[in-house]
Amino acid sequence: MDGMVVGGWEYVWAAYGLSWMALVGYTASLWLRGKDT
Amino acid sequence: MRKDWALVATGFVLLAIGHGLGLFFVPPEAMMGETGRIFYVHVPTAWNCLVMFLIAFVCAVMVLWSGHPKWDARTTGYVEVGTLYNVMLLFQGSIWARPTWGVYWTWDPRLTTAAVMAVTFAGVMVLRKLIEDPERRATAHAVATVVAFVNVPVVYMSVKWWRTLHQDMSSPSTVDSVMHWPLRTAAIGMLLLGVGFAMVRAELERRRIAIEDEAPELPPVPNPLEV
Numbered sequence: 001m002d003g004m005v006v007g008g009w010e011y012v013w014a015a016y017g018l019s020w021m022a023l024v025g026y027t028a029s030l031w032l033r034g035k036d037t
Numbered sequence: 038m039r040k041d042w043a044l045v046a047t048g049f050v051l052l053a054i055g056h057g058l059g060l061f062f063v064p065p066e067a068m069m070g071e072t073g074r075i076f077y078v079h080v081p082t083a084w085n086c087l088v089m090f091l092i093a094f095v096c097a098v099m100v101l102w103s104g105h106p107k108w109d110a111r112t113t114g115y116v117e118v119g120t121l122y123n124v125m126l127l128f129q130g131s132i133w134a135r136p137t138w139g140v141y142w143t144w145d146p147r148l149t150t151a152a153v154m155a156v157t158f159a160g161v162m163v164l165r166k167l168i169e170d171p172e173r174r175a176t177a178h179a180v181a182t183v184v185a186f187v188n189v190p191v192v193y194m195s196v197k198w199w200r201t202l203h204q205d206m207s208s209p210s211t212v213d214s215v216m217h218w219p220l221r222t223a224a225i226g227m228l229l230l231g232v233g234f235a236m237v238r239a240e241l242e243r244r245r246i247a248i249e250d251e252a253p254e255l256p257p258v259p260n261p262l263e264v
Contacts, residue, residue: 004065008072008136015075015132016056019082022125023052023230027045030237037244 041236048230055081055223063219072136076216079129080207081224085231086126087189089119090158092235094186100179109175110242112182114235116161122231123155138202146195147203154192157185171249 038046059077066073093115099108130148131141142148161181168174191198196205209217 004068005070005072005136008070011072011132011136012060012074015129016060016078018128018132019078019125022121023049026121026234030234030241033241034237037241037248 041233041240044229044233044236046233048226048228048233051222051226052081052230053226055219055221055226058219058222063215069137072133075129075133076207076212077219077223079126079133080220081227082122082126082129084224085227086119086122087193088228089115089122089231089235090154090186090189093119093182094189097179097182097186100175101183104172104175106171106175106246107239107243109178110239110246111235112179113165113242114237114239116158116178116182117238118231118234120155120158120162121234122227123151123158127151127155143202145202146199147192147201150188150192150195154185154188157188158182161185171246 056077059074063074063077065071066076069076093112096108096112096115099105100112127148130151134143135141161178164181165174165178168177193206195201196203205211209220212220
């Protein structure tokens with residue numbers, strides 16, 4: 001299709017991967033902070 | 038299971054469903070192709086980032102209105118989660134910008150105001166760490182949250198007020214119906230996750246404040262010997 005961005009899955013995986021890492025990492029930090037207090 | 042952690046778990050399940058639909062079931066976007074799938078992670082993060090800061094603003098006003106420590110703890114929770122979503126938003130946007138605009142970053146009004154928002158709310162969190170007296174800390178933190186919030190409507194309206202590279206606001210009414218379910222499911226997932234996170238963080242802060250209140254007063258510092 002004319003004018004359509006071709007490929008780009010690596011960007012998609014990077015965006016989703018970073019987001020899930022941030023969310024899971026924050027969950028872990030809350031859990032660990034809860035254990036300490 | 039505690040209610041806050043149940044919200045976090047439900048949020049993760051809905052988010053996984055929304056992202057799964059966006060990644061594997063929805064066709065590629067007409068112009069952006071496969072990279073358009075970043076929409077289902079970026080837009081729900083953006084909406085909920087603003088929602089988290091709006092709730093933080095309301096909690097901060099309640100701190101100044103009532104002075105009750107529970108509002109202080111809640112403000113702390115929503116500011117922290119809003120800032121997390123804000124940072125995620127900037128990374129997601131930069132990754133999306135590269136294949137569509139050709140650059141990771143440009144000083145477009147939407148991007149610039151969103152970056153300023155992240156920096157100011159990070160500053161609010163740092164300010165909280167710097168003040169030891171609980172009452173002064175709660176007041177200063179609430180005032181700083183209210184001041185930082187001034188930029189939030191500017192971020193929201195920036196694509197309307199200025200001619201900007203960033204596309205106009207997205208909502209279910211601006212996208213094809215096939216995109217509705219992944220978008221809505223991921224958005225509700227991010228909302229539940231954000232509220233759950235903020236509740237857990239507020240409970241941690243409430244406990245920390247309680248421990249601080251129970252700590253015995255330190256004995257007065259003796260006068261130095263006079264020669």
